[in-house]
Amino acid sequence: MTATETAAARFAIAGGSMLPMAELVIDTNVFVSALRSAEGASRAVIRRCLLRQFVPCMSLALFAEYRGVMGREPLFANSPLTTSERQELFHAFVAVCRLTAIYYLWRPNLRDEADNHVLELAVAAGAQAIVTRNRADFARAELHFPKLRVLTPAEVLKEF
Numbered sequence: 001m002t003a004t005e006t007a008a009a010r011f012a013i014a015g016g017s018m019l020p021m022a023e024l025v026i027d028t029n030v031f032v033s034a035l036r037s038a039e040g041a042s043r044a045v046i047r048r049c050l051l052r053q054f055v056p057c058m059s060l061a062l063f064a065e066y067r068g069v070m071g072r073e074p075l076f077a078n079s080p081l082t083t084s085e086r087q088e089l090f091h092a093f094v095a096v097c098r099l100t101a102i103y104y105l106w107r108p109n110l111r112d113e114a115d116n117h118v119l120e121l122a123v124a125a126g127a128q129a130i131v132t133r134n135r136a137d138f139a140r141a142e143l144h145f146p147k148l149r150v151l152t153p154a155e156v157l158k159e160f
Helices: 003-010 028-036 041-050 060-070 083-096 113-125 153-159
Strands: 022-026 054-058 129-131 149-151
Touching: 022 028, 022 041, 022 113, 028 041, 028 060, 028 083, 041 054, 041 083, 041 153, 054 083, 054 113, 060 083, 060 113, 113 129, 129 153, 149 153
Parallel strands: 022 054, 022 129, 129 149
Antiparallel strands: none
């Protein structure tokens, strides 16, 4: 069994049916939330990514952000997963992501410069939504992309 299959089995959805595959950009705060709690919408979104029910899109900038967050041990003090299990899950998640090159930067656009790369990835990938626990970070964008939605993990689970 591959690392991806192992992680998917650990986080499997019991009795779920295959949903249409939505292409999504998963903000790091969603992944961190999934690692910090054994339950919840963030965890369910990551499960569905591992089961290939969603297609998570990844860029080099977002990958670097994920790597940086994974190294912040105090964030995971109460995590039900060990460091090794978190790393295994991260590798399995990255393995199911679609790497997307970004050729055009839409800046300045968001108030927080650190969030612009997430929006640029979503536009470049043609993603249906950015999944984040911090919708306010994307609410005051200078440029608007009508087909791109910003949804919470719970909203994604209801919509897709």
